[in-house]
Amino acid sequence: MNKEKGNLSIHSENIFPIIKKWLYSDQDIFIRELISNACDAITKVKRLSSLGEADLGDNTDFQVKVVLNKTAKTLKFIDNGIGMTEEEVKKYINQIAFSGAEDFLKTYKDKGDVDQIIGHFGLGFYSSFMVAETVEINTLSYKQDALAVKWRCDGRTEFEMENSSKDERGTEITLYLGEEGGDFLNEYTVKSTIEKYCSFMPYPIYFEVADKEPEKDKDGNLIVEEPEVLNDVTPLYSKQPSSCTDEEYKEFYRKTFRDFQEPLFWIHLNMDYPFNLKGILYFPKLNTEFDTMEGRIKLYNNQVFVADNIKEVIPEFLLLLKGVIDCPDLPLNVSRSFLQNDGFTRKISDYITKKVADKLNSLFKSEREGFEKFWEDISPFIKYGVLKDSKFYEKVASIILYKTTNQQYITLEEYLEKYGEKLDKQVYYVSDDVQQAQYIKMLQEYELEAVILDHNIDSAFISHMEMKKKDIGFKRVDSNITELMKDKDQATDGESSTKEAETLTKVFSKTLGKEDCKVQLESLKSQDVAGMIILSEESRRMQEMMKRYSMGGLNMGAMPTEEILVLNKKHPLIQYILEHAEEETELLNCIVQQVYDLAVMGHKPLSPEAMTNFIKRSHEIMKQLIL
Incomplete structure (x- = not known):
């Protein structure tokens, strides 16, 4: 044909600024689009061949080649797929998404909400104009007697078309990189972008630098570099779980996530009905602090990378994991990077949640010892899931483990069965096993x-569990004195005890300078402890809540303290204070202050001033012992 010139079939002065501004959030996405289009072209011609409708001859070594030429400032994408005829170029390229270009422009020209863009415009090829000043297509169809066609456009609505001398089936797209595409003249940038988006494309992807200076060995001979395949055409997740070994799972994890610490365990997803979904979810060894944990789940569509951590498909709490999920049925929009608002995605999310819960239950029942070994690593993730997803809670509530102060793991049901009768269905916990060692x-x-329960998430977790299981409550060990600790055999005179409590309150209030000092006198079975601080569970949770609000910038005012100083009537020091309450001696003051500070230290850290005075006072007491 003679050289043909014309305008792209759209009613707009320029579609390309619209494409650049709203269709693609990342500039490097053009590499994914062009390579995935190339793979699609290969798949189509293979399908026609299998149906006997295409004669491929010897050209069956299917591959995609990306060639960088820094000198010419070009980037080529070459495939040996189905190719295009002149008519097909006119239909699929010149008309720009022939099924709806006018609707697209009318609807989205003046809008910036990318989520509104629906996925039937087929504009992937045009992402190349994000980085190229001019784009050239050189293509030859698989059809017998087809003529090769060359198409060229400089980023405006004009194009040129003519026959070319290309003699091999397939398509070659050349991008003449402009200023905006300067970064892609870097070999590392191109290779890393291919690996980012195309790691699991179904056909080999080769990369080469056309104008690279040849290397020589020490003898001056040219070193011939073998082309390197940048992708894995049959990723592990696409295989049957029964055919995969533990070492293959670990190697896939190391290679995919650059994490050389072995995962704890994994779940291989393989579903064909009612939707097609494959993938592997890994449970990594998590950080100790919940707010520093960050997972990464890569989402693919037919082995084409879509995005990391898409919450519409992957439940939020599972985003703490690492993994790969491939679902060809995902309803993507035109840029492949955003999911349409489709109830189908919720079904996928529910399925993934169910499979994770099933795996955890299976491990708990069949490998309890192993389950306990990595509980500390996975417990924040499970607790977060319980808070975020009611269905997940229902499936895993009975297998949540609690580590006891004697370093054993126990479920809530097991704890209540063992201690519930003595503790009146209360679950006692510690948030700092060193600070609260006395209790x-x-x-x-x-x-x-x-x-x-010493993790950041535990405060919210126990409140949630109390809401779900209304017949139990969680109490920190320093929230009250249980009846079991009291000496019921100690004869008490109600009136006498009241007077002694009033005396002690007066002495401690005056010595400590605390008018609001609350004292509770008890006869405890243990004579090792003179005093302890208790704070009701409700008061402490309120204080913690107000502290969180204050950290968030909301001034809630000061929370009045509800701490109670419990004094052990049977302890010699308390007996001494009662007997010498009226004397106001230096020794009495010293004992009162020391008993109080020791009680506080078992409950929470002393203030810097109080700690300084405590250390000084302790030295003075020890000096008196040797004099």
Whole structure:
């Protein structure tokens, strides 16, 4: 044919600024679009060949080649797929998404909400104009006697078409990179982008630099570099789970996520009905702090990378994991990077949640010992899932483990079965097993254990569990004195005890300079402890909540303290204070202050000033012992 010139079939002065501004969030996305189009072209011609409708001759070594020429400032994408005829170029290229270009422009020209763009415009090829000043297509169809066609456009609505001398089936797209595409003249940038988006494309992808200086060995001979395949055409997740070994799973994890710490375990997803979904989810060894955990789940569509961590498909709590999910049925929009608002995605999300819960239950029931070994790593993830997803809670609530202060793992049901009768269905816990060691020891004296809940997420978690299981409550070990700790055999005179409590309140208030000091006198079985601080569970949770609000910038005002100083009537120091309450001696003041500071230290850290005075006072007491 003679050289043909014309305008792209759209009613707009220029579609390309619209494409650049709204269709693609990342400039490097053009590499994914052009390579995935090339793979599609190969798939089509293979299909025609299998149906006997295409004679491929010897050209069956299917591949995609990306060639960088820094000198010419070009980037080529070459495939040996189905190719295009002159008519097909006119239909699929010149008309720009012939099925709806006018609707697209009318609807989205003046709007910036990318989520509104629906996925039937087929504009992937035009992403190349994000980086190229001019784009050239050289293509030859698989059809017998077809003529090769060359198409050229400089980013405006004009194009040129003519016959070319191309003699091999397929398509070659050449991007003449402009200023905006300067980064892609870098070999590393192009290779890393191919690996980012095209790691699992179904056909080999080769990359070469056309004007690269040849290397020589020490003898001056040219070193011939073998072309390197940048992708894995049959990724592990696409295989049957029964054919995969543990070492293959670990190697896939290391290669995909550049993480050389072995995952704890994994789940291989393989579903054909009612939708097609394959993938592998890995449970990595997590960080100790919940707010620093960050997973990465890569979402693919027919082995084409879509995005990381898409919440419409992957439940939010699972985003703490690492993995790969490939679902060809995903309803993507034109840029392949955003999901349309489709109830189908919710079904996928529910399926993934169910498979994860099933795996956890299976491990708990069949490999309890192994499950306990990595519980500390996975517990924040499970607790987060319980808070975020009611269906997940229902499936895993019975297998949530609690580590006790004697370093054993126990479920809530097991804890209540063992201690529930003694503790009136209360679950005692510690948030700092060092700080609260005194209270732990007192519980253990009565063959009772507390569970350790020392993670950032635990405060919200126990509130959630109380809401779900209304017949139980969680109490920190320093929230009250259980009846088991009291000496019921100690004869008490109600009136006398009241007077003693009033005396102690007066002494401690005056010595400590605390008018609001609250004192509770008890006869405890243990004589090792003179005093302890308790704070009701409700008061402490309120204080914690107000502290969080304050950290968020919301001034909630000061929360009045509800701390109570519990004094052990049976302890010699308390007896001494009662007997010498009226004397106001230096020794009495010293004992009162020391008993109080020791009680506070078992409950929370002393203030810097209080700690300084405590250390000074302790030295003075020890000096008196040797004088």
